[in-house]
Structure formats: C-alpha cells, structure tokens
Amino acid sequence: MPPRTGMNKPRKPRPSRARGLRTTTGCLTCRKRRVKCDEGKPRCRQCTKSERGCVYGQSTDVTATAALSEQDTPQQSTSPAQATASVVAESPTTRKSIAGDIDPQLFVDSPELRFDLSPLTLTTSLPSPNSAPFEWYDLLAEDAINNIQKHNLGFDQMCLSRRQSPVPDEHNFDPRLQSPERETFVQEPWRSPEAIPLNDDQLSLFQHFVSSVGPILDLFDPLKQFSNAVPRLAINNVGLLRSLLAVAARHLALHSDAQQSSINVQTPGSNISESGLHSPLLEAATQYYYETLHYLSQNLLYPSYTKSSEIISTAILISTYEMFDSSGRYSDGGWERHLRGIFWIQRSQDNNGESKDGLRRGAWWTWLRQDIWVAFRESRRTLTIWRPTKRLVDLTPDELATRIVYICARCVDFAANEKHYDLSIRIDQGDKLLQALDDWYHILPPSFQPIYSLPMAESGLFAPIWIHPPSYAAAIQMFHFARIVVLINQPSLGGMHAFRQRQRFLDESVETICGIAIMHVHQGRDSPSAFANYQALYAAGLCVQTPVKQSAILQLLEKTLNVTKFPPKTLLDDLASYWRAES
Structure with a gap:
C-alpha cells in the first residue's frame, strides 16, 4: 500500500512565542499596552480612541517596549525621579543627554504640561x-x-490723567493694525517717522x-x-x-x-x-x-x-x-x-x-x-496661568533653558503660603514637581555640562564650575533653586532613608550653586549671570546648617550683590536672621 500523502513530510517549525509572535512594529504606546496597532500616522486608531500619546520608536528592538513597561513598576525602594532616571539610562541610544544616552521617544508627555494653574x-x-x-x-x-x-x-499731577478725547474715526485706522504681524509696516501717529x-x-x-x-x-x-x-x-x-x-x-x-x-x-x-x-x-x-x-x-x-x-x-x-x-x-x-x-x-x-x-x-x-x-x-503664587504645549523632547537647547523658568514658577507656587492641603496631597504635589525637574535635567544635551570644574579635594569648600553659555549656567542655577524650594517645603513621612536622600539632594544643589557662583565672581563683573546667582545663593543659604558653609555662602552672596546692586544688601540680614531663628 502506498504511503499516505504528507505522512512523513517534516513539520514546519513553529516560531518561538518569545520571539516570532512578538510584534516589532506599531507605536510604542500600543506595544506597551500589548494591543494591536494599525500603525496610523501621525496617530494610530487605538491612541486616538483612548486619547493617549502616540509615539513611534526609531528602532525595531523590543527593549524600548520593555523599558516603557518597567517605567510604571519601579522597585519599592526607588523614588519616582530615580525610576525615571533608571529607565532613561537603560533605553536605546537615539539622543545624547547630560545624564547619558536616552531615548526621547520614551517621554510621551512631560509632567509640567499637566500642572495645575495658579489659583x-x-x-x-x-x-x-x-x-x-x-x-x-x-x-x-x-x-x-x-x-x-x-x-x-x-x-x-494732572499731567498723569488719562486723555479722554474720543478715539479717532475708525476710517483712519486699518483693521490690520490689530495684528502684531502687520504693525511694523504701517505708519502710526504714535510712532515717529x-x-x-x-x-x-x-x-x-x-x-x-x-x-x-x-x-x-x-x-x-x-x-x-x-x-x-x-x-x-x-x-x-x-x-x-x-x-x-x-x-x-x-x-x-x-x-x-x-x-x-x-x-x-x-x-x-x-x-x-x-x-x-x-x-x-x-x-x-x-x-x-x-x-x-x-x-x-x-x-x-x-x-x-x-x-x-x-x-x-x-x-x-x-x-x-x-x-x-x-x-x-x-x-x-x-x-x-x-x-x-x-x-x-x-x-x-x-x-x-x-x-x-x-x-x-x-x-x-x-x-x-x-x-x-x-x-x-512674598510667599505668594506666581501670576502666570499659561501652560506650555511643547514636550521636552521637542525643545531646542535654548528652549530647554527657558522651560526651567516655567517649572521654577510652579515650584514657587508650591512653596506659597497656601498649605491647607492634607499631608498626602502636599507630598504628592512635591513628588510631581521633583519628577518634572528630574525629567528636565535628564534630557539636557551635553552643552549644559561644565566646561571646567575642579575636584572638591583641590578647591576647598566649594569647587568652581564653569558652564557656557551663561544662559545654560543660569538654567542649571534655576534648576537647583527650584529643587531646593520644593525639598524644604515638602512634608516628609519620616524614615532615615528618606532623610538621607533629601539631604543628599540638598547638598548636591548647594555645591553646584556655589560652584557656579564662585566661577562668575572670579571671572569678573558678569551682571546678567549674577541675577540668576543671587536667587540661587539665597535658596542655598536656606538649607545649610554649619557655620562654615553659612559664612561662605554669605560672602559669596555679598560679592554677587556687589555686582547686581539688586536686591539691597538687607537680603544678607534676612538670611542671617533666618539662621538665628532656625538655630
């Protein structure tokens, strides 16, 4: 009897479930959620339906998907900010940052885009x-x-009374004058020819x-x-x-x-x-x-x-x-x-x-x-109610420098005297701000790194740090100013680990602030940078406790105020009074 057709035909090997059946296409968001993606551009159907951020990776490696999944489940002993830094460090290399290699696609959204507006x-x-x-x-x-x-x-004083004469007839005005783009092309009665x-x-x-x-x-x-x-x-x-x-x-x-x-x-x-x-x-x-x-x-x-x-x-x-x-x-x-x-x-x-x-x-x-x-x-909230629309990954280095100004404003809001929220809400608010600060810092390009710095052992109490251009140095100063403002105003549930971590962050911020300020003092009269340094130095003074460091910061702040001439040197007295009250 002839053998039945196909009885001895070798079976085609089945792909491994760990490799062959796992998709390597589609957006990162769908891959993270493990749902089928129709790969629609610029936004797939699943993300459009669920109103989620839709981001496509630049590599077919599934490591990015795994990193996204891990971002939502950090280890118990790791803070949210540390968890983000860990994910960033392990993700595929597509952009070089001040903190190492990161994948900008992992930043589907930026926390500062969701901050509450100022009440x-x-x-x-x-x-x-x-x-x-x-x-x-x-x-x-x-x-x-x-x-x-x-x-x-x-x-x-009558010279300051507003002129009450009627506005000239409308036919004398071009309606296009209301458009900022056209105003410089039209001669105005209030603009000298x-x-x-x-x-x-x-x-x-x-x-x-x-x-x-x-x-x-x-x-x-x-x-x-x-x-x-x-x-x-x-x-x-x-x-x-x-x-x-x-x-x-x-x-x-x-x-x-x-x-x-x-x-x-x-x-x-x-x-x-x-x-x-x-x-x-x-x-x-x-x-x-x-x-x-x-x-x-x-x-x-x-x-x-x-x-x-x-x-x-x-x-x-x-x-x-x-x-x-x-x-x-x-x-x-x-x-x-x-x-x-x-x-x-x-x-x-x-x-x-x-x-x-x-x-x-x-x-x-x-x-x-x-x-x-x-x-x-004045311990009040800032006045702005504007919220940025661009994600961190979409910003140029100069735009990243200004973004920290906005995040700093939100940190000052947190420090305002409107602290009637319960403990858990205040802690959560502080964590979100620290997360936003951490995200900003870890996406910075290498141009924000110091050009020159001395090891602490060779420099004394604070090591000089030179960052160029000055706007990037000022941005780093505002970052540390904002972080200090949050840390000294965020309640703590206690515990030695939390205390040590907070103190480590404060010490790091103080050293960086003073290092940058020292370099500017040595370089001479850098008035624009000094206007960022005096604010950061004052904040650094709020979190140092040893008389040696207090004296060093007071001297640095005085030298900086000698350059800015603003604010008055009564700021030195305010800082000294704060130390006496805390001692």
Whole structure:
C-alpha cells in the first residue's frame, strides 16, 4: 500500500512565542499596552480612541517596549525621579543627554504640561482685554501721584490723567493694525517717522542700556530682543525711549557715585537743589519715568498702540526700573502691583512663552523671571496661568533653558503660603514637581555640562564650575533653586532613608550653586549671570546648617550683590536672621 500523502513530510517549525509572535512594529504606546496597532500616522486608531500619546520608536528592538513597561513598576525602594532616571539610562541610544544616552521617544508627555494653574490668578478678577492697558496705567499713575510731592520734580499731577478725547474715526485706522504681524509696516501717529534725536547725555544712557541693562533682560533669550530690537523701536517711539533712558539712569545710579557722575539731565521743571533726590542720575531716572507715564496717558487712546510691541516693551522697562528702585520689601511697593498689571497686558495681547513673535516671547519670559522672585519673597503664587504645549523632547537647547523658568514658577507656587492641603496631597504635589525637574535635567544635551570644574579635594569648600553659555549656567542655577524650594517645603513621612536622600539632594544643589557662583565672581563683573546667582545663593543659604558653609555662602552672596546692586544688601540680614531663628 502506498504511503499516505504528507505522512512523513517534516513539520514546519513553529516560531518561538518569545520571539516570532512578538510584534516589532506599531507605536510604542500600543506595544506597551500589548494591543494591536494599525500603525496610523501621525496617530494610530487605538491612541486616538483612548486619547493617549502616540509615539513611534526609531528602532525595531523590543527593549524600548520593555523599558516603557518597567517605567510604571519601579522597585519599592526607588523614588519616582530615580525610576525615571533608571529607565532613561537603560533605553536605546537615539539622543545624547547630560545624564547619558536616552531615548526621547520614551517621554510621551512631560509632567509640567499637566500642572495645575495658579489659583491666585484664576480667582482674581481680570480686566477685559480692551481695558487691560488702562487698568495697568491707572495702577502706575495712582502710585506716581502719591509720590509726586516727594520727588519735587515740578510735575503737575494732572499731567498723569488719562486723555479722554474720543478715539479717532475708525476710517483712519486699518483693521490690520490689530495684528502684531502687520504693525511694523504701517505708519502710526504714535510712532515717529524719523529717528528721535539724542543729546550727549541721552546717548550715554542709551549706550549703557544696550551694553549693560539689555543683557540682563536677555539672559534667556538667544535673539537678544531687549539689546537689539527694543533700542531700534525706541528711536521711533517717545514713550519707549523715555522708559529706556529711565531704567538706564536708574541702573547707573545703583553703580555710580553721585558726586563723580557726569550725567546731569536738566529738564524743564526739574529742581535738583530742592529735590528730595540726592543723585543727579536718580533725578534723571525719575524725570524720565514720569515723562514715560505722561506719554502713556496721552497715547493709550490709540487701539493700535495698546496692541503694539512698543507698549509691552515699555511695560517691561518700567517694571525693571521699579525693580531697581524697590527697597527689597515688595508687598507694600508699586513693583509687585504693577507686575500684575503687566500680566493683564500680556493676556490682552495673547503673549506667552511660545509666542511666534520673538519680542513678545522674550518679554513674557523676562516678566516671569521678575514675578518668580517677588512671589518667592512674598510667599505668594506666581501670576502666570499659561501652560506650555511643547514636550521636552521637542525643545531646542535654548528652549530647554527657558522651560526651567516655567517649572521654577510652579515650584514657587508650591512653596506659597497656601498649605491647607492634607499631608498626602502636599507630598504628592512635591513628588510631581521633583519628577518634572528630574525629567528636565535628564534630557539636557551635553552643552549644559561644565566646561571646567575642579575636584572638591583641590578647591576647598566649594569647587568652581564653569558652564557656557551663561544662559545654560543660569538654567542649571534655576534648576537647583527650584529643587531646593520644593525639598524644604515638602512634608516628609519620616524614615532615615528618606532623610538621607533629601539631604543628599540638598547638598548636591548647594555645591553646584556655589560652584557656579564662585566661577562668575572670579571671572569678573558678569551682571546678567549674577541675577540668576543671587536667587540661587539665597535658596542655598536656606538649607545649610554649619557655620562654615553659612559664612561662605554669605560672602559669596555679598560679592554677587556687589555686582547686581539688586536686591539691597538687607537680603544678607534676612538670611542671617533666618539662621538665628532656625538655630
């Protein structure tokens, strides 16, 4: 009998369940969930249906999927921040970071994109977009009128009253003027067609602004808008020019001896001999400040002006003037109140940290940096309610530098005196912030690494650290400032392990902050960087306990304040008082 067909035919080997049946295609999210993916681009059907982030890997290796699965189940003894760092270190190599090789695709979302908005700004009544510039000006004028007699500049307070004449007929305005993209192409009644002439003293102040004040404001801005674009706008706008001269003179007054100053502005109505001001530079600064307010009172009636780059630039310069003019206690001064007014204008213009217009974007970050310091010192929440939309993996190195400013603002919110939440909620909030900080740090490219540093054994108490460019050094300072703020305000359930881990993080932040600050002090008068260093040094001082380190930080902070001249050296007394209270 012939054999049956196929009886002795060898069977085809079955693929291993561990290899052949496991898919190596599809998005990482579906592979992590172990569901079938239709590989739709840019977003597959499963992720669209479940509203999940849809990310495709650059490798067919299943290691990425395993890493994603492990991210949700860290070991019991590992903190969330450490778990993320561990996953990052073990993932496929597609991008080099400051902490090693990482796969940016693993960062499907960034924690800071989900932070709660600030209740302070949500519960505070906000003016309408059209009235925001007027509300802001009224705050300025009210405080200026209260101080007008003290300055004795010959100003009549009626000069600060807002012009109430009707707005010119609509047919005289092009509706395109409401669009920021078109405003520079149309001649405006409030914009001079020719460059405004400057006398010798004004030219000196103008040059000081470009060389010294602009770089302070531009520390995180690679386009250097306040050093480059704002001066060009100012030569065709009287109000912006006056505010520029005001802040330049006020900054010079902080650094110069009044008796040695060669700048002595005599404007009509000024009376230096009878004025309560003791410095010609301070006299000039105050005079220009009031002239700026007078200009605003006359030109706010133009709708195109209230939407312009000139008014937001003027607002930032006025705020900077008031920052230099403040005594260090902000809750009873104009600077803190006027920051809120700038917040209203920013909202009315729809400006934020991702605005396409470089000047508006730069102005927003500059305003937030000022508000962070005031909010921190006054134990209040920051004013911003904007939330970034870009993920960490989508940011350029310069954008990563500014992202830490936003995360820092959220950390200052956490430290505010609104601590009525129960213990578990506060701990959870702190963990989320620490996770966001950790994610930011571990995705940094190598350009944020030190160019030069000394081993601790060779350098004494703190090892000098040099990071270049300065904006990246400032970003690292803000990272450690923010981490200290969270750690010293986050409750703890106790335990020796948790205590040691927290102390290790604090010690690391103190050493880095002081190392960067030491390098800047040795390099000379680096004013822009010093404005990041003094904040970080003050925070470092809050978490050191040994007299030796306290003395070293106090000396470093004093040298830094000698460069910035802001805030006043009463900040040293505040830190010393804090140590006495804690001892």
